[in-house]
Amino acid sequence: MPSKTAGTRRPSAARGGGRTPAPPRRPRGGGVRGLHERARKAWDRPLTAYYVIIGAGMLITGLGLVMVYSASMITALRYELVPSYFFRKQFLAALLGTGLLLAASRMPVKLHRALAYPILVGAVFLMVLVQIPGIGHNIGGNQNWISLGGPFMLQPSEFGKLALILWGADLLARKQDTKLLTQWKHMLVPLVPVAFMLLGLIMLGGDMGTAIVLTTILFGLLWTAGAPTRLFVGVLAVAGALGTLLIRTSPHRMDRFQCIGASDPGGEGAPCLQAAHGIYALASGGWFGSGLGASVEKWGQLPEAHTDFIFAVAGEELGLAGTLSVLALFAALGYAGIRVAGGTEDPFVRFAAGGVTTWITAQAVVNIGAVLGLLPIAGVPLPLFSYGGSALLPTMFAVGLLIAFARQEPAAKAALAMRRPGWGKRVGKRWKSMRRRVKKRPSGER
Template identity: 90%
Template sequence: MPSKIAGTRRPSAAGGGGRAPATPRRARGGGPRGLYERLRKAWDRPLTAYYVIIGAGLLITTLGLVMVYSASMITALRYDLVPSYFFRKQFIAALLGTGLLLIASRMPVKLHRALAYPILVGAVFLMVLVQIPGIGHAVNGNQNWISLGGPFQLQPSEFGKLALILWGADLLARKQDMRLLTQWKHMLVPLVPGAFMLLGLIMLGGDMGTSIILAAILFGLLWTAGAPTRLFVGVLTVAGAIGFLLIKTSDNRMKRFDCIGATDPGGEGAPCLQAAHGIYALASGGWFGSGLGASVEKWGQLPEAHTDFIFAVTGEELGLAGTLSVLALFAALGYAGIRVAGGTEDPFVRFAAGGVTTWITAQAVINIGAVLGLLPIAGVPLPLFSYGGSALLPTMFAVGLLIAFARQEPAAKAALAMRRPGWGKRAGKRWKSMRRRVKKRPSGER
């Protein structure tokens, strides 16, 4: 007969103890499957992509500033400059880029579309000026720079990437609204001729690396627009044939292919010197690196340690843990960009987000692949990470585009609307009123 005495507990089914039977760990959501479910639910939240883009972009830029200072000190001293010379310039560019990021993230989509043609015209005008003697000048054999006076220079081709994305996205969006993208001629014209015009201006200066990135952006736009496989393969074949001819007719570019995976640096000025010492830097880093600032290769052995091969110095000083962290940040940024492009109903947002994601991820893959000895050295910087204000400014503006697009999602808009200014004061007032109500209760009431 069950006990009716208050306070007594009914025995458990196991026959003793008074405690309820333990819930299995899998039922409580533990284990790998439970962890996966929690991560999936967290990723499906409306503001996840918004925060991932902000966090990954700022972390990459901040870590890049640290590594630019570490990798450029010896180069600055070699030119009789203060050790922080290159860091100061990069820091100023990062501040300006942060302002551009904030402006781009707050601009409405209509204003981004309105800026597409002015940015394109400005980029083409500057790229034409580069080819005029006395205005443009060459750096490392590529004539793609304009001197702004003093130590400041401008590389217009970096702004050409942003111009192609905004102009191409606006063009494809207007054609999709008119239901013209089902015809191949509307898919290709004038997008492909316009992109080839930009490619021609860049190749006049001999910059093959930037041309590859621009071609990748073009293919990203066509892919996002849903180009048929035959059309996509046809454009890729034509671009590949042109690229093959440009590489085959240049001894310098052919030598870069010979240096893939090279471990013998040769003598001073050897073509594979940079590739081999990049491998040495990564190999000597080990699991956790030699310590921040303790790189040996940056003491004159590794050319362009703070620009194209800053990832090698990162591997030497921060080890495998540091390089994997950088890769994880780029992967998170790229995946968030894909989610923004795939989760919108606005065609311009889809095309522009796809183009920006293609730009950043393709350039990161090409740069890191060259440092690892898996790809030829293309001479492109690591986005948001390498030294160079001309590359940093448009890239940070592009990240601001992704932030603005992530804010435009209906679910994200609703979540952000709940966080109106003054919510903290209202929460504080509610907390104080609740405390007063608790104090007015009788001492025995709970």
């Protein structure tokens, strides 16, 4: 008698192709957790800081050129100049700055240290010349300019920032090598006296904004050097007291403090005119702005549209998306600088990278904070973005320093050594091999 199960079809290996079913595939990291893991791995790569510094620096500079052209056209026409007048000057400064950036990025650390004292002496000499009648020029109420002939002007205090960073980093590095930074007097002397000398020369010209940035650079050097909290707070208290005294004794500076968050521009020449119209420009930009060149505030309502308040014009023409992109680029540049400073064993590289990062990020915060109405108007440009060759040249050299420091990390050196040569080198090698083959041929075959 046939079995009951005779007609029942059993599972056959043929149905699966004779293979055992594969184990379930492990799901890839998804969601926020997977994104965070992939981002962490990307940041841990040895050349990440190197590429971020190059990319962020170039993008900020390129976008700044576009915005300088857009924001300065009306100002140029007001002075009966061609619309591209300020853009041409800024573009020339950017070309020179690119040369400085490339030179600084290829210099060895020993040469950076060798340049510290000459740059400091040159900056002090020029800052003294500014105070001599007939040589120094007063622009915007500040006696801090030297004429180079024609339309070209130089602001030596901008080079004083770079000088303090290089000289201070070299000084602190030598003291760390001799184990002297454990004593507070060696940490302060002569760094703080020289910094206060530079601050005094700047304040003789009345430039409070540059003095604030230079003070933050000094604090950045002390913080990177591991200054004790009591020492750090003490220097901060002295600087704060001097700053408060200088502000309270100047009605012009007191007016700037009273304009924080001001929404009423007042009449022509009112102290809060610029602050209020900067907020108006940002508010009218919306999500994606009115389009390049379509700003309304730059038609005379917003003074200094292409210099100190160029971020407001960017907000009006590019909207919230544009301003957040600029903030993200500065944040990326600052984070990469911190990574370079924290990932090196060379004390000079650590102090110099920390000083440059403090300089660029602090000046960006001061400028953007003033445009947003959160800080008083300090009169400092947005680094790499605002119009002004005197500010652009030393800043691009400083970015070149960060690139050089990022290249010289041991892991980055190894990664660059293993990297495939560029197309230029490959073409050169092929051309040389072809020439060698042609030379080896008999004369009749050529």
